[in-house]
Every structure is written in C-alpha cells, then in structure tokens.
Amino acid sequence: MVVLVYILIMYFLLGLFMDALAMLVITIPVVYPIILALGFDPVWFGIIAVLTVEIGLITPPMGMNIFVIKAVALHIKLADMFRGVASFILSDLVRLVVLIAFLAISLVLLN
Numbered sequence: 002m003v004v005l006v007y008i009l010i011m012y013f014l015l016g017l018f019m020d021a022l023a024m025l026v027i028t029i030p031v032v033y034p035i036i037l038a039l040g041f042d043p044v045w046f047g048i049i050a051v052l053t054v055e056i057g058l059i060t061p062p063m064g065m066n067i068f069v070i071k072a073v074a075l076h077i078k079l080a081d082m083f084r085g086v087a088s089f090i091l092s093d094l095v096r097l098v099v100l101i102a103f104l105a106i107s108l109v110l111l112n
Contacts, residue, residue: 004039005046005101008032009053020065023045024054048107049100056093059086 015024036046042103058066067082074082098109 004035005041007036009049009097009105012050012053013057013060016054017063021051021054021058025050029056042104042108045100045104045107049097050098052093052097055088056097059093060090 014030015028032050033043033046035042058064058081061067062084064083064086067079067086071077071079071082
C-alpha cells in the first residue's frame with residue numbers, strides 16, 4: 002500500500018503540471034509492472050490512477066481544466082473558480098480513499 006500511495010502522489014503532482022493523456026502514456030510503462038508485481042488488480046489501478054490524475058488537473062497552481070473553463074467563462078474570476086472547485090477536490094479525495102479501501106466497489110460491474 003505504501004508503494005501505491007507513492008505512485009498516486011506522483012500522479013497527483015504530475016497532474017498539477019501535465020496533461021492527463023501525456024502523463025499516463027509516459028508513466029504507465031514503468032508503473033504497470035510494479036502494480037502487477039505487488040498483486041494489485043490492473044483494472045482497479047487504472048480507475049484509481051485516472052481519478053488521481055483528474056484531481057491533479059483541477060488543483061492549483063496550474064489546474065489545467067480550470068484554465069480551460071476560464072477561457073469560456075470570461076466573466077468569472079480565476080480565484081473564484083479555484084475557490085469553487087475546492088469542495089470538489091475534497092469530495093474526490095474522499096472518493097479516492099473509499100475506492101482504495103474497498104476494491105470491490107470499483108470492480109462490481111466486471112462480475
């Protein structure tokens with residue numbers, strides 16, 4: 002679990018500065034064998050990794066998704082957007098913890 006947490010922290014930090022697709026394409030060839038060697042389900046890890054990347058994409062200082070919305074909604078201040086997304090970041094972190102703690106939740110549709 003410690004290695005998983007470090008990998009998720011890495012994805013979160015990369016999400017602050019990189020696009021999601023580029024980040025996953027660059028890191029999955031290195032991370033995937035580690036996840037398999039640790040005995041984690043690859044589908045479960047994919048769900049967790051994408052969720053972590055998306056949390057990174059809405060978190061300051063870069064928050065790439067927020068800047069995309071800012072380009073469309075010119076009448077809203079950037080600071081207001083980051084304040085408004087804070088509750089979503091918190092709920093996403095809670096969802097991430099629940100999915101890590103209860104693996105079967107994310108794999109229920111596969112059965």
